[in-house]
Amino acid sequence: MADTTRDDGGAAADEPCEFGLARRALRSAPVEILVDAFERGFGRRSRLAGAAGERLVRAHEARAADAAVRALVPPRESSWAVQAARLLAVLGDERAAPLLAAWLDETSGSPGWNAEVIRALGAFRTPEAEAALVRAAGMWSAQAAATSHYMPHAGEALARSLAHVGTPAAVDALLRLTAAMRKPWDETTLHMVARVVDSRFVPFLVEMPAGPHRAAALAGLERVATERAIPALKAILRSGGDRPACYAAGRALVVAGRSDGASVLRYYWPSGTDNVESRRAAAWGLGRLPADWVTLGTLIELLRDDDPGVRARAANSLGRVRADELPPGHSKRLHDAAAAIAAALVADPCHRVRANAATALGGLPADAATARALVAAADTDPVACVREAAAAARRRSG
DSSP states (O other), rough: OOOOTTTEEEEETTTTHHHHHHHHHTTSOOOHHHHHHHHHHHGGOOOHHHHHHHHHTTOOOOOOOOOHHTSEEEEEESHHHHHHHHHHHTTTTTTHHHHHHHHHHTTSSTOOOOHHHHHHHTTOOOOOHHHHHHHHHHHHHHHHHSSSOOOOOHHHHHHHHHHHHHHHHHHHHHHHHHHHHHHHOOOOHHHHHTTOOOOGGHHHHGGGGTTHHHHHHHHHHHHHHOGGGGHHHHHHHHTTTTTTHHHHHHHHHHHHHHHHHHHGGGGOOOTTTTTHHHHHHHHHHHTTTTOOOHHHHHHHHHHTOOOOOHHHHHHHHHHOOOOGGGTTOOOOHHHHHHHHHHHHHHHHOOOHHHHHHHHHHTOOOOOHHHHHHHHHHHHSSSHHHHHHHHHHHHHHHH
């Protein structure tokens, strides 16, 4: 194969076509030739060697691992060492971890932050990788606070790598990064962060739903929401957001209620909102909280909603209530709920509501009226799934 490259960094000026032909030839070249071209490029800026390195990375070629490790040993030719770092990260070759950690220590805090090295190091969950990333995060946070030249792409790469490592020390460092962040990270990074956050991240997550990354913020709040997040989540439900956002906010409110006292949460459900998705989320979420007088009353109200989806979810939530879990003095309210569900089973025009009502009655205290409603539905309802649900509920209630 003709050598079409020069030591000064580019293809020969009078042979650009030969470089293109040689690069295309690499696509079908044996691995040994690719590795040789890749390794020969370390000492000089060969475009052909770069093309070979790219192909080895895409092919996850393990036979190039030894050459890649050698490329990370100082003195490095950075353009080819980056290709080596990417390849070893893809292969999961832990020989790279201490070499990458040393490289990151050399460049941290300088204008030469290397995001590719940070990303590659994040693929390894070794003590050396964790320690280097934590040190770099500390330096980046301090740099971001002290100067406007803070390399936001390096901070985002650190956030991704720390989230992937996910150890307690890495999460602590990630928290410090969120405090220093100025430019919002992209959606992928924020979703990675959301998978490892704890309650300390709630202020950070609460700021995000107002921007373009609402889904990522809600993914985090679904895991760690506290009472502090309730006003922001309530605003999402009242704003009439899309269905995924409403349900995510509902799930996060459930988490907030469980962690900070469900009694606070009852009064935040926007059951009177004009947005149907918010009312559906309310009907679903209230069934996941410990029931009391206010919860049962709200669900009975939602059982009379104009939207069949709201009514179906309210019936399902009422069916989750257990008499032995209610506070003292709530038995009458539970019987009121059973009567409302029985009425829905008999008269609701939507078969889905009737089916959910039948299933709910099977778990609630039975009386003559609910028994008659179940018998009628099991015998005469025109929809098979309702008849089957009513028959199953009769068996459960004895």
